[in-house]
Amino acid sequence: MSSSSAVLDVKGLRMRYGSTDVLHDVTFQARHGEVLALLGPNGAGKTTTVEILEGFRTRSAGQVTVLGADPAAGGERWRARVGVVLQSWRDHGKWRVRELLAHLGAHYAPYSTPHLPRPWDPDRLIAAVGLTEHAGKKIKTLSGGQRRRLDVAIGIVGRPELLFLDEPTAAFDPRARADFHDLVRSLAADQATTILLTTHDLDEAEKLADRIVILDGGRIVADGTAADLSRRIAGHDEVRWMLDGRRHTERVADSTAFVRELFGRYGGAVEELDIQRASLEQTYLALVRRAETREETHR
Numbered sequence: 089m090s091s092s093s094a095v096l097d098v099k100g101l102r103m104r105y106g107s108t109d110v111l112h113d114v115t116f117q118a119r120h121g122e123v124l125a126l127l128g129p130n131g132a133g134k135t136t137t138v139e140i141l142e143g144f145r146t147r148s149a150g151q152v153t154v155l156g157a158d159p160a161a162g163g164e165r166w167r168a169r170v171g172v173v174l175q176s177w178r179d180h181g182k183w184r185v186r187e188l189l190a191h192l193g194a195h196y197a198p199y200s201t202p203h204l205p206r207p208w209d210p211d212r213l214i215a216a217v218g219l220t221e222h223a224g225k226k227i228k229t230l231s232g233g234q235r236r237r238l239d240v241a242i243g244i245v246g247r248p249e250l251l252f253l254d255e256p257t258a259a260f261d262p263r264a265r266a267d268f269h270d271l272v273r274s275l276a277a278d279q280a281t282t283i284l285l286t287t288h289d290l291d292e293a294e295k296l297a298d299r300i301v302i303l304d305g306g307r308i309v310a311d312g313t314a315a316d317l318s319r320r321i322a323g324h325d326e327v328r329w330m331l332d333g334r335r336h337t338e339r340v341a342d343s344t345a346f347v348r349e350l351f352g353r354y355g356g357a358v359e360e361l362d363i364q365r366a367s368l369e370q371t372y373l374a375l376v377r378r379a380e381t382r383e384e385t386h387r
């Protein structure tokens with residue numbers, strides 16, 4: 089990908105709090121319409137990275153371009169193109185759901201274009217986040233999960249071209265989570281919204297993300313599709329089969345190539361073939377463990 093076509097372009101990003109470096113030379117990009125998941129253990133630097141990209145935190149060093157601008161200097165027009173999902177709008181407890189979304193949405197009207205009409209129609213947006221029944225309710229009367237849906241609605245009311253979602257489904261019940269996943273997919277597929285998602289839910293990352301970036305100890309330890317990442321863990325696929333009445337089990341790096349060879353050699357004599365690929369969870373844990381071992385030996 090050329091840097092100019094990237095919606096997010098981060099090169100050599102560093103962040104230091106006092107005398108502690110928490111981001112070391114972080115480099116990654118996101119394309120138009122791509123869903124990127126940023127994963128990593130607690131304290132890895134995900135929130136710090138996202139807040140720098142959102143323009144809420146000033147970096148110590150490195151080049152950061154977000155929708156063509158440096159977020160540290162992004163003006164009103166730039167901000168109108170970026171969606172941020174913040175934690176609950178507690179100060180607005182007396183506002184009603186539809187009223188707040190219409191009020192906040194009005195701010196984006198001057199940035200409307202024929203290609204991207206802004207803001208979302210409040211009722212369509214309320215339906216998209218599953219709050220139709222609660223549209224007339226005061227915010228302080230919503231449950232935690234309903235409030236979180238409202239947070240998401242507030243984040244996307246201006247039809248952002250780039251959306252930051254920081255652990256968006258943490259308080260969602262399974263139904264709300266599934267609805268939310270549909271919404272994220274449709275934002276990316278139908279509206280070409282680029283989405284940067286941080287999550288601790290690996291299943292969510294695997295379902296939603298086109299690409300996964302793993303941050304550990306302030307460094308990127310992996311960047312690729314879920315399949316790319318699992319290929320980096322040699323010997324993770326488990327292939328089982330029966331041959332001449334005997335059961336065989338083999339751990340291999342590339343199960344497709346292995347099975348092709350197996351059939352090439354034994355043909356129809358191979359029975360009860362079963363392939364188990366490593367889950368993203370196993371891959372993630374192996375990559376993080378490997379990065380942490382490397383870090384310890386360098387210390």
Ligand SMILES: Nc1ncnc2c1ncn2[C@@H]1O[C@H](COP(=O)(O)OP(=O)(O)OP(=O)(O)O)[C@@H](O)[C@H]1O
Pocket residue numbers: 105110128129130131132133134135136137
């Ligand atoms: N304002 C701050 N001052 C000093 N250190 C900070 C500050 N904010 C974060 N840190 C430190 O920076 C590191 C990265 O924190 P960050 O919140 O970015 O991690 P994270 O990956 O988002 O973690 P989590 O998954 O727990 O939310 C941590 O060691 C944290 O203690």
